[in-house]
Amino acid sequence: MAAANGNGGTRASGPRCIALVGPFQSGKTTLLEAILARTGAIQRQGTVEAGTSVGDASKEARHHKMSVELTVATTEFMGDSYTFIDCPGSVEFIHDMRAALPAVDAAVVVCEADEKKMPQLQLILRELEDLNIPRFLFLNKIDKADTKVLEALQILQPASRKPLVLRQIPIWKNEIVTGFVDLALERAHVYKEHAASEVIPLEGDSLEQEKTARFSMLEKLADHDDELMEQLLEDIPPPRDKVFDDLAKELRDGIVVPVLMGVAIRTNGVLRLLKALRHEAPNVTATAKRLGVKGEEPLAYVIKTLSSGHAGKMSIARVLNGPIGDGVTLATSEREAGRVSGTFKLVGQTSEKRGPAAAGETVALGKLEYAKTGDTLSAGKQAHPALSKIEPHPAVLAISVSAKERKDDVKLGQALHKLVDEDPSIHLVHNAETHEVVMWGQGEMHLRVAAEKLAGHFGVAIGTGRPSVGYNETIKKSVQIRGRHRKQSGGHGQFGDVVLDIKPLPRSSGFKFEDKITGGVVPRNYIPSVEEGVINALKHGPLGFQVVDVSVALVDGSYHTVDSSDMAFQTAARIGIVEGLPQCQPVLLEPIHLVEIVCPTEATAKMNAILSGRRGQILGFDTREGWDGWDVVRAKMPESEIGDLIIEVRSATAGVGSFAFKFDHMAELTGKTADQIVSARRAAE
Ligand SMILES: Nc1nc2c(ncn2[C@@H]2O[C@H](COP(=O)(O)OP(=O)(O)O)[C@@H](O)[C@H]2O)c(=O)[nH]1
Ligand SMILES: [Mg+2]
Numbered sequence: 001m002a003a004a005n006g007n008g009g010t011r012a013s014g015p016r017c018i019a020l021v022g023p024f025q026s027g028k029t030t031l032l033e034a035i036l037a038r039t040g041a042i043q044r045q046g047t048v049e050a051g052t053s054v055g056d057a058s059k060e061a062r063h064h065k066m067s068v069e070l071t072v073a074t075t076e077f078m079g080d081s082y083t084f085i086d087c088p089g090s091v092e093f094i095h096d097m098r099a100a101l102p103a104v105d106a107a108v109v110v111c112e113a114d115e116k117k118m119p120q121l122q123l124i125l126r127e128l129e130d131l132n133i134p135r136f137l138f139l140n141k142i143d144k145a146d147t148k149v150l151e152a153l154q155i156l157q158p159a160s161r162k163p164l165v166l167r168q169i170p171i172w173k174n175e176i177v178t179g180f181v182d183l184a185l186e187r188a189h190v191y192k193e194h195a196a197s198e199v200i201p202l203e204g205d206s207l208e209q210e211k212t213a214r215f216s217m218l219e220k221l222a223d224h225d226d227e228l229m230e231q232l233l234e235d236i237p238p239p240r241d242k243v244f245d246d247l248a249k250e251l252r253d254g255i256v257v258p259v260l261m262g263v264a265i266r267t268n269g270v271l272r273l274l275k276a277l278r279h280e281a282p283n284v285t286a287t288a289k290r291l292g293v294k295g296e297e298p299l300a301y302v303i304k305t306l307s308s309g310h311a312g313k314m315s316i317a318r319v320l321n322g323p324i325g326d327g328v329t330l331a332t333s334e335r336e337a338g339r340v341s342g343t344f345k346l347v348g349q350t351s352e353k354r355g356p357a358a359a360g361e362t363v364a365l366g367k368l369e370y371a372k373t374g375d376t377l378s379a380g381k382q383a384h385p386a387l388s389k390i391e392p393h394p395a396v397l398a399i400s401v402s403a404k405e406r407k408d409d410v411k412l413g414q415a416l417h418k419l420v421d422e423d424p425s426i427h428l429v430h431n432a433e434t435h436e437v438v439m440w441g442q443g444e445m446h447l448r449v450a451a452e453k454l455a456g457h458f459g460v461a462i463g464t465g466r467p468s469v470g471y472n473e474t475i476k477k478s479v480q481i482r483g484r485h486r487k488q489s490g491g492h493g494q495f496g497d498v499v500l501d502i503k504p505l506p507r508s509s510g511f512k513f514e515d516k517i518t519g520g521v522v523p524r525n526y527i528p529s530v531e532e533g534v535i536n537a538l539k540h541g542p543l544g545f546q547v548v549d550v551s552v553a554l555v556d557g558s559y560h561t562v563d564s565s566d567m568a569f570q571t572a573a574r575i576g577i578v579e580g581l582p583q584c585q586p587v588l589l590e591p592i593h594l595v596e597i598v599c600p601t602e603a604t605a606k607m608n609a610i611l612s613g614r615r616g617q618i619l620g621f622d623t624r625e626g627w628d629g630w631d632v633v634r635a636k637m638p639e640s641e642i643g644d645l646i647i648e649v650r651s652a653t654a655g656v657g658s659f660a661f662k663f664d665h666m667a668e669l670t671g672k673t674a675d676q677i678v679s680a681r682r683a684a685e
Contacts, residue, residue, distance in 0.1 A: 018106055024117075028110045029067055032086040036054055066088070072086075072362065073348050091123070094442070095423065102131060104287070108135070108277075109124060140264050165257065180272070224246075247280060260273050299376070318360075319360065329379065392442075398438050401454070471588060472545050479583045483573055496564060496572030498572045508666065512552070598631070608633065614638075
């Protein structure tokens with residue numbers, strides 16, 4: 001799939017899939033709107049503010065006035081089909097972007113030259129760099145720009161590991177950007193609101209500036225092209241086609257990052273961006289190669305599955321080998337995914353039925369029951385191996401969820417399952433001890449939106465709360481205690497009598513039961529009941545928590561030939577434990593986790609302060625491997641302090657700091673904090 005380039009070279013053709021990514025609030029959703037208006041997919045350009053944009057159309061997105069999931073829209077430009085994926089920029093919803101990226105041909109990184117947003121930009125660029133996705137930068141909002149473009153470039157460059165190559169320079173008039181000069185075409189344009197820009201003569205100061213800027217663009221390109229370097233050294237003007245070919249090639253190879261600019265809200269610079277994509281972005285052939293596609297059987301990658309829509313389940317998929325349409329049975333790399341029922345073109349929330357999709361197209365496939373976000377779907381005899389497995393970032397915040405009404409328990413379970421299929425960055429933990437479902441996610445807003453979806457789309461009335469911390473308790477002293485249960489009411493009596501040795505065990509030994517009965521004073525057949533009675537009683541110790549690290553030995557007792565029973569011995573054992581434990585100096589145990597915070601180096605000192613303020617024991621810090629300008633801080637920290645740690649970490653790092661943790665050990669907790677926990681537990685019971 002190659003076509004003659006209008007400028008002489010060759011360009012890729014056919015359907016493209018382009019991601020719109022970038023920091024929060026940089027204008028991605030607005031740019032998508034501008035592109036759709038410019039290409040005639042919609043009649044009039046809506047705005048995010050007025051809630052009239054194609055993107056952010058879900059109830060949750062409109063409600064919070066931000067992108068909380070990706071938006072997919074297909075349009076046509078100069079005879080080719082383009083699908084744009086507007087990816088949320090907030091770190092909490094970044095998994096949508098990460099899962100979509102493997103399947104795109106190129107990304108447009110929408111950004112502003114704002115120091116504060118550089119850490120976020122760097123994070124996003126890294127994802128693209130690691131996956132080798134060709135990328136343009138679109139410097140948006142230049143209507144509000146107050147820095148010269150070269151200064152802007154200096155602000156932006158550190159966020160990218162690859163050189164940024166300025167493709168356009170702005171034309172200023174009375175401190176306002178009124179147009180741009182294209183450095184490849186050597187043409188000047190003035191912006192027209194919501195219309196194509198107008199070409200004006202390139203002369204005077206503009207021409208001078210153009211010459212300098214063009215030269216520096218060519219110099220950067222020449223770093224990877226000896227022939228061009230020679231021409232520059234010898235002052236030979238390089239042919240225009242050669243410049244275009246170099247730009248395209250170096251973009252595709254990810255060697256340089258071309259920078260375009262504009263004003264999304266007024267559609268300025270959008271046509272130029274589309275043309276750059278048309279001429280320079282690779283197509284599915286390159287993408288399939290990058291992903292290691294084997295064979296020619298129908299194959300697609302699931303950018304996102306949606307179970308929450310009213311139209312039933314839809315899987316948004318990039319077709320890598322066609323055709324894929326109605327009736328095709330697809331399998332993931334692990335199992336059958338289902339039979340395609342309905343193939344749709346998407347423009348945001350609107351879907352339009354269409355025929356089978358060819359290689360390169362991005363469509364929604366209906367009713368693939370077992371498809372999940374990130375799956376590789378194939379139709380061959382042998383399932384194609386997974387093309388890409390993007391592991392979600394570790395979850396950092398949790399809430400507990402429960403159905404308001406018991407009868408909805410099953411429905412809640414199913415809804416949670418679908419939610420995780422859609423968004424693998426949600427992670428569920430069923431806490432058997434507390435009977436809670438704990439939903440782990442990427443931040444407050446992420447969890448809030450997930451809870452809203454459960455209620456809104458899946459129709460389950462739910463309650464949410466703070467998940468309980470996994471406290472336990474243990475004992476510090478031994479005791480020997482008698483537990484006796486005797487009841488003589490009416491007919492049959494009850495009789496059980498045991499003597500228990502209760503002893504502390506070393507940390508993490510759990511529970512041990514020993515039978516030390518001699519001479520049959522407690523008959524064999526009742527001994528399992530004694531153990532069961534002990535186990536049940538240990539579930540709720542004197543402080544209100546599971547008792548661990550104890551050994552209980554049955555050393556003596558007595559029985560009655562008629563009145564003794566399993567129940568009676570269970571009860572006797574329980575009485576022994578309930579009376580014995582308070583004499584053993586019970587103590588609270590709290591879970592301590594090993595926490596690893598990653599943050600830009602400037603924030604490391606702040607992290608130390610945050611950790612110390614949360615009873616953390618700092619183990620040290622290192623430079624983060626492969627991440628220039630970042631550190632890893634390690635600490636041991638109580639679980640109760642990790643609960644909302646992310647909120648502080650993010651606010652100290654412009655949103656980009658994060659952490660992962662894993663259980664390390666249980667530690668004794670005494671003093672005021674322990675007393676508070678115990679009284680809170682009593683109050684809750
Ligand atoms: N001045 C100006 N504002 C813009 C431009 N593009 C977007 N905005 C505004 O910036 C804000 C964020 O835009 P949005 O598209 O939601 O950003 P996203 O978070 O990247 O999707 C909105 O208030 C837009 O109206 C632009 O080119 N110029
Ligand atoms: Mg957005």
